[in-house]
Amino acid sequence: MSKTILIVDDSRSIRQMVSFTLKDEGYDVKEAEDGKDALQKFNGTPIHMMITDLHMPKLDGIGLIREVRATSGYKFIPIIMLTTESQEEKKKEGKDAGATGWIVKPFKPEQLIGVVKKVLG
């Protein structure tokens, strides 16, 4: 069974790019446009990995990561943050909240696949 990856970003184009790229690699992909929307998706079929933007309306990426880590069954799933800031403090904040790793935008599809393979196996 193919693994399900949730992509959370308020930019539709980024969601589509991520979604198409990962579907091409054989993953199932779910999309959410902000943190609140993302938490809803965790109620359905299991999610094996999350990729999330940090700047989002309603619930931002850092808050979302904390919430997901506190959700039963999702304590150990890989979470990758998408960030345009390469500043150490943002990365560190995300890591402390429980993110597994990060991808700095802009990224190429191959880089995305590389990171997904790295953390999801």
Add this chain to the structure above:
Amino acid sequence: MKGMDEGKKAFVSEAYELLRELESQLLELEESSDDELLNSVFRTMHTIKGASAMFGFDDISTLTHELETVFDLVRSGRMTITKELIDLTLASRDNIFEMLSTDDTDGEVGVLNLDLLGSIKKLIPSIADAVTGSYEDHGPDLQNVQERHDMKMYWIRFLPGKDLFMDGTNPLNLMRELSELGTCKIYSMVENIPELDDMDAEQCYTSWDALLITDKGVNAIKDVFIFVEDRCELKIKILDETGGVSDAEQKKLGEILVENGDITEEDLQKVLTKQRRLGEILVEEGVISSRKVDSALLEQQHLKDMRMRQETAKEALSVRVASEKLDGLVDLVGELVTVQARLSQFADMKDDANLLSIAEEVERLTDDLRESTMSIRMLPIGSTFSKFRRLIRDLSGELGKEVNMTTEGAETELDKTVIEKLNDPLVHIIRNCLFHGIEDPETRYAKGKPGAGTIHLSAEHSGAHVLIHISDDGAGVDVEAVRRKAIERRLISEDDELTNDETVSLIFAPGFSTAKEVTDVSGRGVGMDVVKKEMESLRGDIEIRTVMGEGTTITLKLPLTLAIIDGLLVKMADSFYVLPLSLVEECVELTGADIASSHGKHIADVRGEIVPYVRLRELFGSNGSKPDMEQIVITNADNRRVGFVVDHVIGEHQTVIKTLGRVFKNVDGVSGATILGDGTVALILDVQKLMLYAEEDELKTIENYQRSYKRGGSL
């Protein structure tokens, strides 16, 4: 990539929407500065910036980056909203709109307004410059992994913090990624795992040592651990900087342990005074766990292996050359052989001693050149063999069988082209072994065989040929079943009497397959007949030997090379023909007396053995009268002897094979052509095909033959 194109399309329409929203948001913001409004303006900038950079709209990204910085300062209260700011932002929005709408499909063509960009930059106080500067840092650049470095050996110790799992990191994925960088041995250190009662299952107690030989460089190794670098201790040591291990090979176990920080120099000195194996003593003394010693021993072993490998590498100092260049070289040598043949012929005619000696010298050199050129194209078959290890492993698993593969003669060399074409037939034969040959473990036990079957691949030289044997210790071919099937398929008739070998050979007949059902693994509608055809196209042969209940051996006989063969040049009327010398056994004379004694049948008595023959003169409809004394060239293929009657046997000939071209691809009985010294074209005869004619000839008469030949047109 598809994801990129789709994303780009989506970006353009998304950007339009965002820009329309932005316009009204900005106008509202001018009226009243509301925090929520400010945030959403910032977010819009941020979104456009991120997405435009992603999809290659660099100018849009640059512009929005500056705007984002400005609005971030406004958000944090370090700047206030002015009319100037709103004007510039609105102008920027229009500029972005232009850049997008100039060309919706091929990215931006609209021009970035540099004055505008400059004005916005001026708004940003110098304190913010540090922040903007860091934008170019793209973080872990996974592309760099492709960089090539020298092959080096690294020792890597990965000591993760206990909280490693807390951020979703799976250390096994890291180890897998590490091992994908090159040749890798990983050792896990489990001595820190506490007793079950004291253990917290959510904590990581294991650490890992790895030895890695890679050409990817140390940064590629660090990249593997990039997400956990602040949560682990990572030691990377280059074991041989120069690619040589001359000093590393001297390393003693103790030195390695001290260097890895597992023991101290004093520990080492203390135990060195005792005369026993260092590792045992260290463990006994409680200085170190046996696992750490094992790891260091492994490192030592690797250094030894490395040295061995370097020694072999020295012997086989090699250069990589594009295969087209080799093909070109072979073509040139082929032409040279042709010209040399012409020279020799001319020298013979002139009968000039000087010219003759030059011609002989050229002949010798050409021969040497031909041989060494051919040897350059030779590749060991080993790599082909090892490809099948995986196939056997996967397929046997799928079939619920246990199968081991053994190989022999992996160093045997064959022409590159032959090796390439050998792949498909081998896959087919091995599939057959796995599916029809090797039984499932229960059946094997019942027969008193070991549960795991064996497939043995071996290669050996035999004259101008290479023999490849594929043997299994499976059930063997059921001769009765083959016979029944052959009768059912009307390949033989009920009362045909065949030897076991002949019967088994029927599995090579077109359309023959004994599989009871079509499965995923075998029975794809392609039978052994296809394998046989492929072998024939390689001018090779296939043979099967089987013992019921004990196993089957299939032998492929392949020529060493496809480009130049040793041929036997013969002549009929005014035309020359070449027979592959490897198939020729002998030449005998066909006298009028022989013809008379065979009562019109085309058979000759060769020292007591009856051999059927084909009259090539009649077959090819040659003109002119035949000589009083004809020659029979006796050939042997597929263990059948057939003679070919020709006017004259000229002698051995180095035959450079030229294909006949597409127009003649359906011509039977001729496999190619060659150019003789004087420029005459000689056809190379396809002996196997012609033998089939001879076989039919035993049933019909040659007159029947000629009729059918005239119907089919002449060559």
